[in-house]
Amino acid sequence: MVKYLHAKAWSFPLLAILFSLLGTTSLASAADLIENIGEGRINWSQGVLTANGIGAPPKDVKNPAQVRAMTQRAAITVARRNLLEVLKGVRVDSSTTVENFIVTSDLIKTQVSGVLQGSQVIQTKYFSDGSVEVTVGIHVPGELASALMPPSLFLLNPAPPSPSSHVKAPEKPAAGIPPLIKEQALPAEKVTAKEASGGAMTAPSAPPPPVEKEKGKEEVREKVEPSPSPSVEKEEVESAGGKAKGAAVSAQEKRPELTTPTPPPAPPRSEGPEVPPQPAPPLAKAEERKPAASEEKASSEAKAPPPPPSAPLVATGLVVDARGLGLKPALLPRIIDEGGGEIYSTRQASRQSAVEQGLVGYAKDVAAAQRNVRVTDKPLLVKGVKAVGKEKTDVMIPDSDAATVVAAAAASNFLEKSRVIIVYD
Numbered sequence: 001m002v003k004y005l006h007a008k009a010w011s012f013p014l015l016a017i018l019f020s021l022l023g024t025t026s027l028a029s030a031a032d033l034i035e036n037i038g039e040g041r042i043n044w045s046q047g048v049l050t051a052n053g054i055g056a057p058p059k060d061v062k063n064p065a066q067v068r069a070m071t072q073r074a075a076i077t078v079a080r081r082n083l084l085e086v087l088k089g090v091r092v093d094s095s096t097t098v099e100n101f102i103v104t105s106d107l108i109k110t111q112v113s114g115v116l117q118g119s120q121v122i123q124t125k126y127f128s129d130g131s132v133e134v135t136v137g138i139h140v141p142g143e144l145a146s147a148l149m150p151p152s153l154f155l156l157n158p159a160p161p162s163p164s165s166h167v168k169a170p171e172k173p174a175a176g177i178p179p180l181i182k183e184q185a186l187p188a189e190k191v192t193a194k195e196a197s198g199g200a201m202t203a204p205s206a207p208p209p210p211v212e213k214e215k216g217k218e219e220v221r222e223k224v225e226p227s228p229s230p231s232v233e234k235e236e237v238e239s240a241g242g243k244a245k246g247a248a249v250s251a252q253e254k255r256p257e258l259t260t261p262t263p264p265p266a267p268p269r270s271e272g273p274e275v276p277p278q279p280a281p282p283l284a285k286a287e288e289r290k291p292a293a294s295e296e297k298a299s300s301e302a303k304a305p306p307p308p309p310s311a312p313l314v315a316t317g318l319v320v321d322a323r324g325l326g327l328k329p330a331l332l333p334r335i336i337d338e339g340g341g342e343i344y345s346t347r348q349a350s351r352q353s354a355v356e357q358g359l360v361g362y363a364k365d366v367a368a369a370q371r372n373v374r375v376t377d378k379p380l381l382v383k384g385v386k387a388v389g390k391e392k393t394d395v396m397i398p399d400s401d402a403a404t405v406v407a408a409a410a411a412s413n414f415l416e417k418s419r420v421i422i423v424y425d
Contacts, residue, residue: 053075053082058071319423329362335397
């Protein structure tokens with residue numbers, strides 16, 4: 001009876017401790033991704049680091065209560081020392097572990113040691129020989145992540161993804177600016193000589209006026225058969241007439257062929273009385289050519305209203321399926337495209353979000369990851385093609401998926417808020 005009451009006395013505080021810790025450190029489930037490291041383990045799904053420690057009862061103490069308390073205290077000390085060793089084996093990125101990381105700075109080492117001293121006791125086991133086994137744990141996001149993620153690793157203002165040069169995100173037309181409309185080809189009848197030669201568009205030049213014929217036979221004969229020594233005035237007249245005739249011929253050569261017949265030449269002048277020159281009959285209207293099918297299509301395209309701009313891709317998070325790639329989890333992984341361009345890393349995330357919930361989350365099941373509150377209700381799902389880096393902690397995704405992520409990130413800030421989950425097995 002005494003032994004039963006004594007057992008009840010220490011079991012009630014233990015149960016109180018366990019129930020108080022359920023709110024901060026939940027028990028592992030079959031769906032969690034757990035990696036064993038030395039005397040402890042890290043639950044990558046929940047972001048919890050745990051370690052065990054065993055304490056032996058002192059031999060020089062006679063009081064049973066003191067023996068139990070001192071044994072439990074020794075077990076906690078050993079467990080926290082083991083917790084530091086477990087933490088040292090955690091990968092920071094593809095080439096660095098926490099052990100390599102904390103030796104670079106005494107400040108980081110001091111901060112990490114101080115945080116681990118505040119780890120909580122999750123479980124306590126008492127054995128018949130008087131020894132005690134204690135399990136301590138701590139959430140990685142929070143104070144520990146703040147010590148392991150110094151501000152120097154992040155940008156003050158997170159940058160957008162920096163994909164490789166050959167990865168192009170879908171271009172979005174600017175609002176209110178309609179797309180350019182192709183110039184409609186003008187019918188051949190409306191193209192003037194200057195337009196054909198690359199000049200400005202002008203009206204077709206009129207033919208030069210006919211040179212008035214001099215009255216009288218002597219003057220006509222004088223123009224037809226010029227004397228060997230013509231006067232300066234006749235040279236100017238002939239020069240002007242030649243230039244006008246040359247311009248008319250040049251215009252006729254450059255002018256597109258008309259379908260109407262040209263007026264017949266005037267009959268030779270008779271010896272009779274002078275007949276006033278008759279005006280040339282007006283040119284008949286050229287027969288209208290039926291536009292070709294390509295011209296009709298161009299005309300319809302020109303008249304059609306511009307299409308409305310496509311709606312931007314809306315995504316509330318990113319889920320990367322990296323199963324079957326041999327991926328190893330890390331605190332600061334990267335997501336890259338096939339050319340090595342960074343789609344997501346510490347440069348794209350805010351330090352506050354990464355400290356509060358981790359740079360990425362890890363899951364074992366794609367459906368469970370898509371339902372996770374971290375990526376909310378409309379996550380973008382992409383498939384990883386390769387695990388890269390020295391320790392295989394980074395995920396490579398296809399260039400087509402990288403372009404989609406870049407476009408979605410431009411419309412939303414889910415990368416900045418670290419709403420990213422990587423699924424691996």
